[in-house]
Amino acid sequence: MTSEIPAEDRKRNLKKDLPLTLGISACYLVLSYFLVGYKTDQLVLISIFNLLYYVSAITRKFIIGFSIFIVYWIIYDYMKAFPNYNYNIVHIEDLYNFEKSVFGIEQAGKLLTPNEYWLLHTNSFLDVLTGFFYLMWVPVPLAFAAFLFFNNERRNFLNFLLTFVWVNLLGFVVYYLYPAAPPWYVQQHGFEFIAGTPGNTAGLVRFDNFFGIELFKSIYSKGSNVFAAMPSLHSAYPLIVVYYGAKGKFRKANIFFITVMVGIWFAAVYTSHHYLADVLAGITTAIIGIFSFNWLKERKPLANFIQSMLKLIS
Known part of the structure; x- marks a missing residue:
């Protein structure tokens, strides 16, 4: 651990940082305005960042480390400005036919x-259960990262966040190489490609209707790209949590993590947000991402970056 910095010196350092953090915040808002337009989410993000950076030493260390996740969020948001269907053909009918031929279920003489x-x-029990599982894909990884940080497992904290972002970047590459429509798109629009199709709650609308709310409607109205179903990164995230949970020997917690993981996999298919092929591709992306990150972190550039970040947050 680093020695405690005197209060006066810490205040002077924070005053020096103020132009930098405000400048970064302003640049982010301006760039966002031109790329994706103004949204209140952007103000919330920079407000949280600046508040945590200046409120205390421990929150500053946390948000510096957590900025790795913020970078991912910004990249994901900016994908709206560069729709993947502008760069490659969207796979709709061929993916549907592949799913049916490999994983098809025969009922009443029809595949x-x-x-x-x-x-x-469908039934109300599964509608509610899968809705709760699908809500966990963000809170569970974030809560796990926070636990690692505040439990003084700073190296695992950084490795977890970097693995999370790395898996996402691998998934984003596939999004652009293989744009793919989700199952609900075929159910509502057939096999015709319609550029600019807005996000849709699909089967999760049954969760909203059960409770008389518009929770998932508000979430999916902000989606970056409808034609990014392959791979299912929703299916990749919980596997990363389970992997680092097992590494940390969180045995009781991992029972919960594994339950959430399997629940999200099932929910993705049950709610028509992903084909089973998408889920398997997401699992594969997570496995490739985990192993490749473990290799990369032993190489000098990434090892040096991790060591520099550890000094900042320890």
């Missing part, structure tokens, strides 16, 4: 995709 099968067998 159905798993999504179509569950669309015929």
Whole structure:
């Protein structure tokens, strides 16, 4: 651990940092305005960042480390400015036919995709359960990262966040190489490609209707790209949590993590947000990302970066 910096010196350092943090915040707002337009989310983000940076030494260290996740969020948001369907053909009918041929379920003499099968067998219990599972894909990784930080597992904290972002970047590459429509798109629009199609709650609308709310509607109205179903990164995230949970020997917590992971995998298909092929691709992306990151972190550039970040947050 680093020695404690005297209060007066700390105040002087923070005053020096003020132009930098305000400048970064202003540049982010300006760039965001021109790329994706103004949104209140952007003000919330920079407010949280600046508040945590200046409120105390421990929150400053936390937000510096957590800025790795913020970078991911900004990249994801900016994808709206560069729709993947502008760069490659969107796969709609061929992906649907592949899903049916490999994972098809026969019912009443007709071959159905798993999504179509569950669309015929919905019930309120599964609607609510899958909705709760799908809500966990963000809070669980964030809470796990916060636990690692405040439990003084700073190296695992950084490795977890960097793995999370690395897996996302790998997934983003596939998004642009292989734009793919989700199952709900076929259910609502058939096999015709319609550029600029807005996000849709699909089967999660049943969760909203059950509770009389518009939670998922508000979430999916902000989606960056409808044609980014392959791979399912929703399916990748919980696997990363389970991996680092196992490394940290959080045995009881990992029972919860594994339950959430399997629940999200099922929910993705049940709610028609992803094909089973998308889920398997997401799992594969997570595995590739974890192993490749473990290799990269032993190489000098990334090892030096991690060591520099550790000094800042320890």
